[in-house]
Amino acid sequence: MDWLERTAKLRQWSRSGARAPHKPLLFLYALGRFQQSGDGELQYSAVEKDLRQLLAEYGPPNKTTPAYPFHHLVSDGVWEVRTDRGPGSPGIGVRELRATGAAGRLVPELRVALRREPSLLGRMARVLLDLNFPPSLHGELCESVGLELEPAETEQLATVRRRRDPRMRELVLTAYEYQCAFCGYDGRIGAVPVGLEAAHVRWWAFDGPDDVDNGLCLCSLHHKLFDKGVFGIGDGHHILVSQQFVGRSPAAREHVIALAGRPLIGPQPGARPIAAAHRSWHTSQVFHGSPRPVTAA
Known part of the structure; x- marks a missing residue:
């Protein structure tokens, strides 16, 4: 068997x-x-x-x-x-x-x-x-x-999974000019970016394509929170922050709560923005609860 x-x-x-x-x-x-x-x-x-x-x-x-x-x-x-x-x-x-x-x-x-x-x-x-x-x-x-x-x-199990496109990371990071689309982080060691990742908006496990319009360049922290449903992407490519997220420290307020309503950073002109269908999937299947209201700074 x-x-x-x-x-x-x-x-x-x-x-x-x-x-x-x-x-x-x-x-x-x-x-x-x-x-x-x-x-x-x-x-x-x-x-x-x-x-x-x-x-x-x-x-x-x-x-x-x-x-x-x-x-x-x-x-x-x-x-x-x-x-x-x-x-x-x-x-x-x-x-x-x-x-x-x-x-x-x-x-x-x-x-x-x-x-x-x-x-x-x-x-x-x-x-x-x-x-x-x-x-x-x-x-x-x-x-x-x-x-x-x-x-x-x-190990790769060819009979039960499709192959990932190894070019996606480089294509997405290039489209977003090697900076986190949420916070702008752009750290490097020499010429090598560190702590930057290509996130799938619609998860690869649920037929999300390895395409730039299904990708975001995110720092490691914001990638994890995006996949956990703390963050989402709203109409107009603004950042959504879940009302269910609780953080009382200055770091939590600065790096998460304060991002509510901010526009994404990137992609650069000529690169395809996130497709509406992928944003909608993430909002319905991953994002938790309702978005926090945007308050004046």
Whole structure:
């Protein structure tokens, strides 16, 4: 059985590029627990809080419940659920999962395969990360679910992923003249830019193209916050800052809150600005809550 293929083809609700990472997040969490304990049975009532937090932090802005993937991941052949009444999920309801003592874990065949081939776990995790989340979030997401991945587990899996265009970074940084489109940071060591990255507006994992009109040159801090939904891009290419962001320090006010309503810096004349469709996708699928109102300086 090709577990990598099965991992790559989890059945997820999909419409117009909407994100539904419920199953990948539960699967990553289960792999992390298996890596730590060797078994990884998860009592729903014991892990509900963790799963809810993962969905809040890495899921789409709309409200959702961890009961959904706990029940539905069974249909993908990688997960099983049992209750006090015996094998099988009691349904999608939170109350039913709690009341019946529902517990889930990886199916026996997968547990055997992971013990037989330890590197398989890391490769499966990498598929889940690459197909559902931007690279800027991979490290912290692994920490959140307790996964430790080795460098060798980052191999290209041609059967389950398309190839990235290695030219995108240089094209985007050139279009924005090697400065952060949010704050103007343009640090270099000699002739080499440091701390500047090419961010996808519509995530590559959700068919975002490696094109300049889907890219932003951002400093490392603002790239991470953009992918976390703290920042967005509004009509007129002005910066949106989420009302859900809280920062009381002078640094948080200066580097985040004060950017609300500012126009993007760049791109230079002749370079294509961010396409409206990509901005709209990011606003609906990544940006959290409502934008802060713009106040006079």
